Amino acid sequence: MTATLLQLPSRAPDPEGSVQDLRFRTLLGAAKWDGLPPEVQRRFSKRLTGAGFALYRGLVVRMDMPLLGRLLAQTCRLFGAPLPLCRRTGCAALVAVSEDQRSGGQCWTRVYSRPGDFPQVIHSAKRFCGPTGLEEYLGRGLGMALRVEALDDGIAFVSDHYFFAVAGRRIRLPRFLAPGVARVTHRQIAGSSFVFGLELDHPWAGMLINQQILFDDVD
Secondary structure, three states, X not given: OOOOOOOOOOXXXXXXXXXXXXXXXXXXXXXXXHOOOHHHHHHOOOOOOOOOXXXXXXXXXXXXXXXXXXXXXXXXXXXXXXXXXXXXXXXXXXXXXXXXXXXXEEEEEEEEEEOOEEXXXXXXXXXXXXXXXXXXXXXXXEEEEEEEEEOOOEEEEEEEEEEXXXXXXXXXXXXXXXXXXXXXXXXXXXXXXXXXXXXXXXXXXXXXXXXXXXXXXXX
């Protein structure tokens, strides 16, 4: 009797010095891309196809969330809970990036451990479309258009506006209904280590969320 072997998912191939996915480079422009640390270029140029994935393991080192931020995070559970719910530091985090086969973009799955409870799992999809060239779909019709910025030590994704996708239509959220400016940063530390930052800053309520996670590439 012949055994049937399952093809297990694999991490994305990463040939040294090769650029496989040029889309983030195109959004930034060649000059700004070339100024990024080589490790950041490598992470954002991985071509993720089929069952391939990139995996990052981390530890939450900062989590500031005042009352209004906590209320917003709870309200956003109506849209699949795209914001972190646990306010503790020292908790483990895991990120898996894979291909979004429907759009050709990327699926980002973030897992946060929560003492005494099940881990929180957050799903989102980066899609290379829209007026800014990049948008993040958060769930249940909610998304945000992103601008990509180069940093001295990494890369930043800044919300340009929020929108709802309903019945094939894209309805832009008025600025006064938006939860604030979201800024996600990826800053290189050394070698395989980098810091992921999530900041949500409201124009009149101030900082609603400030999360910092120290990550390492998983070999």
